Amino acid sequence: MKKATLTVISNTALTRDVFEMRLAGAERPLPGSFLEIGLDGFFLKRPFGAAGYKGGILTVYYRVVGAGTEAMSALTEGSELEALTSLGNGFSAEGVTRPLIVSGGLGIAPLKYLADCFAEKGIRPVFVAGFKSASEVILKEELEKICTLAVATDDGSTGFYGNAVEYLKRNPVSFDRYFACGPEPMLKGMQRFSGNGQLSLEARMGCGFGACMGCSIKTVSGFKRVCKEGPVFDAGEVIFDAR
Amino acid sequence: MPDKSIKDTRIELFGNIMDNPVIPASGTFGFGYEFNDWYDVSILGSIALKGTTLEARYGNPLPRIAECPAGMINAIGLQNPGAEAVRDVELKKLKKVYPKKVIANVGGHSFDEYVKTAAILDSADNVFCIELNVSCPNVKGGGMAFGLDAGILEELTAAVKSAVTKPVVVKLSPNVTDITVTAKAAERGGADGLSLINTLVGMRLDLKTARPIISVKRGGYSGPGVFPVALNAVYNVREAVSVPIIGMGGVTCAENVIEMMYAGACAVMVGTQNLIDPFACKKIIEDLTKVMEKLGIDRLSDIIGRAHNA
Ligand SMILES: Cc1cc2nc3c(=O)[nH]c(=O)nc-3n(C[C@H](O)[C@H](O)[C@H](O)COP(=O)(O)OP(=O)(O)OC[C@H]3O[C@@H](n4cnc5c(N)ncnc54)[C@H](O)[C@@H]3O)c2cc1C
Ligand SMILES: Cc1cc2nc3c(=O)[nH]c(=O)nc-3n(C[C@H](O)[C@H](O)[C@H](O)COP(=O)(O)O)c2cc1C
Ligand code: FES
Numbered sequence: 001m002k003k004a005t006l007t008v009i010s011n012t013a014l015t016r017d018v019f020e021m022r023l024a025g026a027e028r029p030l031p032g033s034f035l036e037i038g039l040d041g042f043f044l045k046r047p048f049g050a051a052g053y054k055g056g057i058l059t060v061y062y063r064v065v066g067a068g069t070e071a072m073s074a075l076t077e078g079s080e081l082e083a084l085t086s087l088g089n090g091f092s093a094e095g096v097t098r099p100l101i102v103s104g105g106l107g108i109a110p111l112k113y114l115a116d117c118f119a120e121k122g123i124r125p126v127f128v129a130g131f132k133s134a135s136e137v138i139l140k141e142e143l144e145k146i147c148t149l150a151v152a153t154d155d156g157s158t159g160f161y162g163n164a165v166e167y168l169k170r171n172p173v174s175f176d177r178y179f180a181c182g183p184e185p186m187l188k189g190m191q192r193f194s195g196n197g198q199l200s201l202e203a204r205m206g207c208g209f210g211a212c213m214g215c216s217i218k219t220v221s222g223f224k225r226v227c228k229e230g231p232v233f234d235a236g237e238v239i240f241d242a243r
Numbered sequence: 244m245p246d247k248s249i250k251d252t253r254i255e256l257f258g259n260i261m262d263n264p265v266i267p268a269s270g271t272f273g274f275g276y277e278f279n280d281w282y283d284v285s286i287l288g289s290i291a292l293k294g295t296t297l298e299a300r301y302g303n304p305l306p307r308i309a310e311c312p313a314g315m316i317n318a319i320g321l322q323n324p325g326a327e328a329v330r331d332v333e334l335k336k337l338k339k340v341y342p343k344k345v346i347a348n349v350g351g352h353s354f355d356e357y358v359k360t361a362a363i364l365d366s367a368d369n370v371f372c373i374e375l376n377v378s379c380p381n382v383k384g385g386g387m388a389f390g391l392d393a394g395i396l397e398e399l400t401a402a403v404k405s406a407v408t409k410p411v412v413v414k415l416s417p418n419v420t421d422i423t424v425t426a427k428a429a430e431r432g433g434a435d436g437l438s439l440i441n442t443l444v445g446m447r448l449d450l451k452t453a454r455p456i457i458s459v460k461r462g463g464y465s466g467p468g469v470f471p472v473a474l475n476a477v478y479n480v481r482e483a484v485s486v487p488i489i490g491m492g493g494v495t496c497a498e499n500v501i502e503m504m505y506a507g508a509c510a511v512m513v514g515t516q517n518l519i520d521p522f523a524c525k526k527i528i529e530d531l532t533k534v535m536e537k538l539g540i541d542r543l544s545d546i547i548g549r550a551h552n553a
Contacts, residue, residue, distance in 0.1 A: 001280060003522065043466065043519070044310045084521070204306040204456075206317060207518035211273050213293070213322040214308040216301070223301055223322060228277075 001209055002027055002086055006037075008079040009057055011072075014138045017064045018106065019073050023081070026058040030090030031114040032179075032200060032232040035060070036208040038082035042068050045084065047205055047227075049110030049181070058085075061109040061138065087208050088231050091179050091198055093118065099125040100175035100197070101147070102164045102190060104182025105132070110200055111181055112139055119146035126150075126173050130164035130182065133157045165189035180235075188240050195236040201226050250532040251542040254288070256487060256510055257410040257435060259344050259371045261288035264500065264543065265528050268491050268514035269294050269348035269374065269414075270319065274333035279340040281521040286528055290337070291346040291512060292329065294376050297360045299325035309447040309456040314466020314493070314515060316445045318457045321350045326363040334367050344371035346412070354399055357389075358406045365407040372409050375400070378416025378441035390416040390441075393428035400432025410435035412489065415480070417469075418444050422476050423483035430484045438489035438512065439480060440473045466515040469493040474506050481507025481548055495523070497530035504543065505550040 006023040013019050026035065029050035035058070036045035046068050052059035064073050075081075091114055093099065099118055103111045108129055118125050127147035131137050134157035143149045151159030152167045160167045165186060178197030180190040187199045203226040206214035210228035217224060219237040224230060252263040267275070269291040278284050302320030309316040323329065329347075337345065347364035351357035361373050377390035377399065389399050396413070404411050413429035415422055417440040426437055442463025447456045455461065473492020480488060490508025493515075494500060500511045516523040531543075540546055 001521075003281075003520075042310070043313060043315060044308075045519075204308045206308040206315060207521075209521060210277050211271060211521070212308070212317065212518050213270075213273075213302065213319045214317060215305070216307075216322055217305070218301060 001084065004083055004085050006058070006081045006083045006085075008075050008077055008081065010077060011075050013073075014061070015136055018136070018138055019062055019064070021060045021062065021072070021075075023058045023060065024056060026053075026083070026085045028053050029058065029086045031093070031117045032090030032110055033086055033088050034110070034208075034231060035087060036084040036205070037072070039068050039071050041071065044206070045208060046072070047087075047208055049200070049231075050113055051109040052113050052116060059113075061106060061112070063106050084208055088227055089229060091200075091232050093177075093179075096177045097123060098174060098176045099123065100173050100178040101125045101127045102168065102178055102180040102182070103128070104130045104164055104186040105136070107180070107182030107186075107200070108139060109181075111179060112143065114179055115143060115147050124148060126175065128152060128164045128167050128173075130154070130167070130186070163189070165193055168193060184240065191235050191238065191240070197235045198232050199235050199238060200232045201230050201238070203227070250535045250540070251544075252531055252535070254509055254544050256489075257372055259289075261343075261510065262286070263288040263528050263531060264504065264508075264510040265524050265531070266291055266346065266489070266510055266512045267517055267524055268512035269346075269376065270317075271514040271517045274329070275337045275345070276340050278517075278521065282525045284341050285343065287341070287343075287524055288510065289343060289345055289371070290341060291374060292333070292348050293323055294321050294348045294350040295323050295326050295329045295360060295364060296321055296350050296352075297326050297356045299323065299328065304458040306456055306458055307462070309462065311445070311447065311464060311466065311468065313468030314464055315518075316447060316457060316462040316464050317442070318459050318462030320459070326360045330363055330367045334369055338369050345369055346372055346374050348374045348376055348414075349403075350376045354402050357399060358402050361403045361411075362406045365409050370409065372412055372435070373403070373407055374412045374414050374438055375403060376414050376441070378414055378418070390425065391419055393424050396425055397428040397432035400429050400434050404433040412436040412438050414441055415439040415476075416441050417472060417476055417492070423479050426480040426484050430486055434486060436487040436489065437480060437484065438491065440469070440476050440492040443469055443472065465492070467493045467495050470495075470499060474502055477503060477508050478506040478550060481551060494527075497527050497534040500527060500531060501534060501538065501540075501546065504546050505548070505553075507548040507551065509544070509547045
């Protein structure tokens, strides 16, 4: 956990509403951790997964969904942002040699960084990336270099016709742990698919560092905060329906 | 001649001499020790613990948080590990990084629960007073009712007073027509002090679905937007009662602390700002002497209630 002033190095549109922002000034984050970005005129900071770190530059992928991300998309090179970095716990990938990575939509962001970290260790994960349709696909070329990539789309406009969980049911993959991030229905699907993995969750946050109890979920081992004990949880411990 | 360049920020509350009047408010600072990862929390005047109930509570379903232009709405629903775990686990962890005395915050759904919870926390040696959360607007049929009805509030205060040895501070809800009525009721019930204000009931709707953002529809609004409301409440209550007042609501800077004290507060709690900037209390404490210097204040305790004779 660090408070830092970050400088926007670049802020580019990848699709109609998804942007890549590169930021200088953050320490090296753990894959799976997140940061809270402060925006002028907005009371609460916005949480985003750390999606890459190279040469001191932190990457974030974000979708414009509301006023805050809209304002973010207008930020120009050189803008300074107040942020809290290296929040939460990351994925535990130790001892994993045959990782399976599964994303839905922008859930791809923190998993891209996880794939980078596996690549550094000489491990080539299987990566199943689900999107709504072909026009939403991002990071394909980058991931193909370091992963065995399968793309799935809800409308079948490219790759497998269906979501990432359906893909896995049709195309069995051998793995020793999976790592998943995406919308809640998909994470529930992954939990049913196998308990041998980790899920990265989202919640509306008041603070992002454990102080307000705004983001607590129920788990088999009691209440846990998405921002502090999470956002990554063992697949078997999350109790979804209680939320 | 005393050295005028040395600013005295100490205040006294129920015989406890505090280094400064700055206290993180209940619910915005957990049980304190985790903030030691940001800064040395031992600089704080005191710490108000997360609202505690007799048994462990999960609280409300998510979402519990909604953003507002100058603040936020929360509906945590008093998530806490229960009174005994707070006394035997959380307070012990806090003591390791915070050697000073703290304020326990008690919530409940019945007189019996308030009394039992207060008695358990009363027995912790690092607790110097008990703050009664009679105004938490989050718990269905709970906190709200106690703090809104003057008669019930007086009785509840008296019931808790008779069960504990330490001073009792009643934390008043602003969701009333005239806060001086409930303030006087708490004083009649034997309150040793009052703290105010708790959150204001508020709501936000999702533009796309037209549904409330908060799972239980409404929650408590807090943050800089409530500061003028809180200040007015402290000012009015100061004229209505004679027990010490702890002021809070929207405090973000050392200047706000001074204003609260002018209005009649002898100590000041900082809530939501801790969530926005984890260093908020540290910064306020550091700025306090500079602001005193600028305003020509040598001893902070001299300014308590100054607005009433200015
Ligand atoms: C741990 C974590 C990691 C995330 N990583 C990413 C990422 O890498 N890329 C990405 O595009 N999005 C990510 N999100 C979601 C992102 O935080 C929201 O899309 C963003 O906060 C929306 O802000 P807004 O002002 O545009 O929307 P508004 O709806 O106007 O925001 C209003 C309030 O609601 C909160 N909010 C709205 N949607 C969400 C949401 N889905 N999750 C949490 N808070 C929300 C906002 O933070 C703000 O406080 C992540 C969320 C969490 C909790
Ligand atoms: C997330 C959150 C949780 C809170 N929990 C409690 C609580 O458990 N008990 C209590 O008495 N007040 C609680 N409060 C109210 C605060 O202590 C304080 O009275 C209020 O927020 C106004 O001050 P502020 O504007 O500085 O935050 C909570 C406030 C927030 C924002
Ligand atoms: S957002 Fe405050 S505890 Fe998680």
